Amino acid sequence: MSLAESPAPQPEDDRPVWPAIRRGMALRCPACGEGAMLHRYLKVRDNCPHCHEELHHQRADDGPAYLTxxxxxxxxxxxxxxxxxxxxxxxxxxxxxxxxxxxxxxxxLLPRFKGMMVAIQWSRRMHGFGGSNR
Structure with a gap:
């Protein structure tokens, strides 16, 4: 394969999924890892209190309950x-x-799986999480 046929370099993933999952399972903001993601037992905050990342886009629905x-x-x-x-x-x-x-x-497990689902959505820019470039 010649240099001209080599595939184009892929852009660096600025939202790697595994660190986001670890932060979500710790019930922390997937963007900064500092702010609390949940307001109550299962209520996701609209914004991170530390970095102000918008979290209201999440659509965890029945996924966390099913995993639990x-x-x-x-x-x-x-x-x-x-x-x-x-x-x-x-x-x-x-x-x-x-x-x-x-x-x-x-x-x-239920709140941790919810945090994981929100973190995956944030990391993959699903459901409106694509606006910020953190």
Whole structure:
């Protein structure tokens, strides 16, 4: 392949996805990583309080709930089956343990998955996030 046939250089990605995902999972602004992304448990702020990046464009919808349900269900069912076959526990105690685990995992994971979804949208310039060049 000659120099004339080489592909054009790709522009540098000014919004890399993995740092944005890490910031989103930490519930921080995907642009600066400093400001809090969520106002309440699941309410995304309109703007970052630190860098003023607009976050109101996000369209997370049912994605975080679906991911939470999937991860929580896989972990809980796998653990329940393993406990049943390994230790043969009292069914009431097993149910209490698994139910507590499911509630705790859901409450922990749901806002983090929402932050991840918003960060991916910001990084890929989806749903109106393309206006800023940070």
């Amino acid at each position: 349900l999937t991860v929580t269900g896989k972990v809980a069912v796998s653990l329940m089956v393993w406990l049943l076959f390994t230790y043969d526990p009292n069914p009431v105690l097993l149910f209490a343990f698994i139910a507590t685990l499911v509630v705790a995992m859901s409450l922990y």
